Amino acid sequence: MRILAFSDLHRDEQAGRSLVERSPQVDVVAGVRDFASMHHGLRRMIDVLSAIDRPALLVPGNNETDDALRAACAGWPAARVLHGEVAEIDDVTFFGLGGGVPVTPWEWSFDLTEQHAERMLTGLPPGAVRLVHSPPSGHVDGGLGSAAVLRAIHQRRPRLVLCGHVHDCWGQESRVGDVPVRNLGPGGAVIELDAGASSAPHARLPRASTGDLPSPPSESPGLHPTSVRDFPIAASASWRHGA
Numbered sequence: 001m002r003i004l005a006f007s008d009l010h011r012d013e014q015a016g017r018s019l020v021e022r023s024p025q026v027d028v029v030a031g032v033r034d035f036a037s038m039h040h041g042l043r044r045m046i047d048v049l050s051a052i053d054r055p056a057l058l059v060p061g062n063n064e065t066d067d068a069l070r071a072a073c074a075g076w077p078a079a080r081v082l083h084g085e086v087a088e089i090d091d092v093t094f095f096g097l098g099g100g101v102p103v104t105p106w107e108w109s110f111d112l113t114e115q116h117a118e119r120m121l122t123g124l125p126p127g128a129v130r131l132v133h134s135p136p137s138g139h140v141d142g143g144l145g146s147a148a149v150l151r152a153i154h155q156r157r158p159r160l161v162l163c164g165h166v167h168d169c170w171g172q173e174s175r176v177g178d179v180p181v182r183n184l185g186p187g188g189a190v191i192e193l194d195a196g197a198s199s200a201p202h203a204r205l206p207r208a209s210t211g212d213l214p215s216p217p218s219e220s221p222g223l224h225p226t227s228v229r230d231f232p233i234a235a236s237a238s239w240r241h242g243a
Contacts, residue, residue, distance in 0.1 A: 001092055002026040004054075006188035007133070007164020008034050010063065011041035015186040016048040023052045026190060028089055032096075032131050032164045034061030035069070038108050043072045050076040055089050057082055061133045061165065062100030062109040069098075082131060084120040092193060093128040095158070097121060100165065101134040101146040114148045121152040129193070130158040134165045139174040140183035142166045153179055160191070 004026040009015055023029050029052050036042035042064050049056070056079045060066045066083040073079040080087055082096025097120055100111040112120070117134075124130060135141040136150035144166050153161060153176045161181040164170075170185030182189065 001028060001090060001193040003028045003030055003129075003191045003193065004188055005030040005032070005131075005162045005182075005184050005191055006186055007032045007162075007184040008061070008167060008170070009045060009186050010034050010037045011045050012186055013045065013048050015188075016045060019188055020049065020051045022188070022190075023054050026054060028092075029054050029056040030058075030094070030129075030131055030162060031056070032059045032061070032133050032162055032184060033069075033098075034063035034133075034164075035072075036061075036064040039064055039068070042068055046072040046076065046079075050079070052076075053078050056080070057087055057089075057094055057096060057131060059083065059096040059131045059133055060098030060110060062098075062104060062106075062111055065110045066098055084123055086123065086125060086128070093125050094131060095124045095128045096131040097124075097149075098133045101149060114146060117146060118148040118151065121148060121156075124152055124156045124158065126156050126158070128156075128158050130161045132161065132163050135163040135169065135183055136161065136176060136181060139176060139181050140166070140169040140172045142168045150176065153177075153181075160193070162191075 004022055006019060035045045058069060058079055058081050060069045060083055066081060070081045073081060083098045085096060087094045100109050101117040102114050103111040132149055134149055135145040136153055137145040137147045139145060158179060161179060162184060164184050166183060169183040172183050174181045
């Protein structure tokens with residue numbers, strides 16, 4: 001299975017159109033967003049993406065609520081919003097959890113406490129592909145990740161974890177044990193899942209995209225992008241930033 005996965009569009013319609021153009025080459029599209037910026041521009045961004053006719057699994061970020069995302073996707077037949085829910089496509093199980101975890105400093109942000117996230121993550125099936133907006137603590141997170149997300153990886157051992165949220169870490173990969181974790185960014189990545197038992201990871205992560213990534217909204221202080229060079233895929237969580 002080929003998955004086109006991305007995060008943190010923040011109303012970037014050019015990046016959205018690029019994803020639409022690439023989508024016919026894959027089996028599934030997965031967005032662990034933000035689609036909006038501070039709850040603005042969600043419907044327009046979804047209107048751009050709704051040209052995708054492949055199965056599209058969408059997770060709300062902290063810049064839109066799950067209810068708002070479901071409403072915006074009502075006219076997009078290929079889309080399904082996952083927030084504490086499971087979807088199965090061609091015998092591959094996906095689990096999605098959105099929102100900022102832990103709670104961010106911004107009053108407008110759609111967030112979950114660690115305790116709330118931990119309760120929702122009890123529905124994560126072992127061996128699933130996990131789509132989560134917030135990264136696990138200590139992995140592609142810039143020090144801002146979630147302890148609950150990390151614990152669920154240790155306990156449930158998903159096949160693969162795809163996340164976003166922390167813009168400094170776009171394009172970076174890590175591993176929790178043998179579970180690959182990738183912070184995606186708006187440029188996206190095509191990820192290939194090998195055939196095999198879902199109880200163990202069988203994901204081939206591509207090399208990170210080269211070049212400058214789109215800028216995040218100015219309303220998100222401290223979460224800014226960096227140019228990403230070609231990082232080798234390795235088990236180590238130690239990474240260098242490009243200039």
